[in-house]
Amino acid sequence: MPVTVSPTGNRRRPGKIIPLLAVTIPMIFGMTGLVVDIGLMSVDNQKLKHASDAAAAAGMLSIQRGGSITDATSVATSCIQNWNGLSTASITVNMPPVHGQCAGLPHCLEVVASLNRETSFSRLVGVGKQASVSVWSVASSEPSTAGAGVVVLDPSPPTLNIIGLPVGIAALPSLTGGMEVIGLGKLEVDGAIHVNNTWGASDENGEDAGILNGLLHGMTCTPVLPLTHVSARDIRVVGGVDNPVNYGALGSGQPSPLRCNRMPVPDPHRLLPVPTVATDPINVKSALKGGVTVISLPLLGTTTLQPGVYDWIEIVSGNVKFQPGVYIIRSKNPLTGISLNVLTGNITADGVMFYITNTSNYDGVNGGPDSGDGEVAPGRGATLNLIPSVVINGAVTLGSRFSGLNSPGSPFNGMFLYQRRQDVRPIVITHQALLGAAHLQGRMYAKWGHISFVGDSTYDISLVAGTIRFVTVLGMTIEPSNLLDPAYDVYLMP
DSSP: OOOEEOTTSOEEOOOOHHHHHHHHHHHHHHHHHHHHHHHHHHHHHHHHHHHHHHHHHHHHHHHHTTOOHHHHHHHHHHIIIIISSOTTOEEEEESSOOSSTTTTOTTEEEEEEEEEEEOOGGGGGTOOSEEEEEEEEEEEEEEOSOOEEEEEOOSSOOEEEEOOOOTTSOOOOOOOEEEEEEESSOEEEEEEEEEOOOBOEEOTTSOEESBOBTTBEEEEEEESSTTOOEEEEEEEESSOBSOGGGEEESSTTOOOOEEOSOOOOOOTTTTOOOOOTTTOTTTOOOOEEEEEEEEOOGGGOEEEEOSEEEEEEEEEESEEEEOSEEEEEOSOOTTTOOSEEEOSSEEEETTEEEEEOSOTTOOTTTOTTGGGOOSSOOOOOSEEEEOOSEEEETTTSTTOEEEOOOOTTSTTTTEEEEEOTTOOOEEEEEEOGGGTOOEEEEEEEEEEEEEEEEESSEEEEEEEEEEEEEEESSOEEEOOSSOBOOOEEEEEEO
16 A cells, blocks of 8 residues: 655554544443443442341341241341332342252241342443342341240339238338349259340449349349359340349359340240130130138048139138149139138149139130230339239148149140239249248249249249249259240351
C-alpha cells in the first residue's frame, strides 16, 4: 500500500485505532461491570448468609418454645426480609434439613434463602439481566443441662405473703427470689434447676446479671447456718443470684454448675390437658361429691374417699384412705378458705392426683373454663396476700403415704398435685422425717402459683411452679426418678 506524505512531510497511517477502540471499550466496560456485579453479588451472598444464620437460629428458638413449623417459617421470613432489610428474598424452611451433613436430622432446622439482583454493565458481555444468590443455614437444638428436678416459670412475680395458715405451720416472710432456699441445711437436687426469673444481681463470675430489683434476685439462698447452700447438677437462671458462693456442684471437686443470663426454658407441662373423662376416662370421674370434712378417731375405722369432683377436702383426724384416681377440688372450705387441707391423721393416698381449681363450677366432663387458660399470666397486683389452696401438714400425719397417679396410659401419670394454670394461690407442704412423718412421692405443678416445701429428707419428687421456696430443716435432697426435660440451647451447624 502506498504511503502518503503530507505537505509538511508527515507520513499518514491507515485509521485502524477507531475500529479497535470501538471493539475494546465495550469489552473493558463490560469486564469492569462484571467485576462490579460479582463484587455486589459477593456482598449480597455474605449479607444473605448472615441473615439466614440468624433466621435459622430464630426459627429453631420458635420451635423450641412450642411453635410449629409455620411459626418458625414466619419468624425466619421476618428475620430476613424485615430485620435484615432483604425484602425481596425468598425463604424456605425445612425441618429436617435437606442439604449438607444435617440432612434428615429431626432436631435440626434449615433455612434456604435466595435473592435476585439486576445486573448492570456485565450484561454487555453476554451475562443475563438477573443474577441469583442462594444460601442455606442449619440450626440445631441440643440439650445443655441434665434433666430437671425443679423448674421455676414466672419471670417477674408479684410480692407474695401467705396468710391464713393453720395453727402449727409458721408463716414466713415475703419471697426474695423466684426460687428461694432458707433454713438450717443444704438443698441438693439430683438433676438440674431451671429458673426463668429475670431479677438480677450476680452471675457465676460475680458480674452483673439480670434486671436489678432491689434485694430481689432470680434465685436466692438465705442460710441460717453457714453450711446452708444449694447443690445441683446444673443451675440455670435467666437473671442472677444473690451470691455465687452459695451454689455448687453435687460432687466434690466439680466446677460450679451455676449459669446466669440464660434463655428461659418453656413450661414442661404446657401441653398437659386438664382432667376430664375424655382426657382420662379410667381415672377421672365426674360424680359430684360436695365438700368433705373428716373428723374421727382412729379406733372407729377408716374413711374411704373415691375419685370425683369435690368442693373441698379437709382431714382433721382419723384414718383416711383415698382410692387411686383423680380428685378434682373446685372450691374451698368456707371456714378456712383452703381447698385441700390435711392437718393430722393417718392418710393413705397412693396412686392419686389432686387437681386444684378456683373454678367453682368446674365440670369434669368438658373441663371449661380451665382448658382455655393457655400461656398468658393472669392479672395480678403488685402484692398478693393469699390463703393457700393446699396445706398438707406431713409433720404430724404420722405413717401416712402420698404418691402420684400410677397409670402409665394417663397424661397425668406420676402427677400428685396439679393446680389450674390461672390459679395463683400458694401450695404449702411440710414433711419432717425425723418425726416419723409421711412418705411423699410425685410431681407438683402450679404454673403461676407458688409452692412452699418444708422438709428434711430425700424425696422422689419434682416441682414446677411460678415461684418455689424450700425450707431445709436439717438438709433436703430432691431425687426424682422421673426427671423433667433438660434445657435446650440453639447452635448453628457448619
